[in-house]
Amino acid sequence: VVRNPIIERQSKDGNQLLNIKRRSCWTRFIVRCAAVLQHVQGRCVQEEMNNTRNQKMKALEDIESVRTAKYC
Structure with a gap:
């Protein structure tokens, strides 16, 4: 196998760029996910409280109806 240092360096730089891009993409995705989760959680808590x-x-109301029924 003939090694070509120029091609190797280019592919390495390319991979680094790709990784950086991928990482920033992931970070954005994770942040967005966290925000959505927080929103959903908040809504769930709200619903739980309402429930x-x-x-x-x-x-x-049941107690009242039972009470009035007894008195009637």
């Missing part, structure tokens, strides 16, 4: 609030209200 528990709804359940509490429902429970209170």
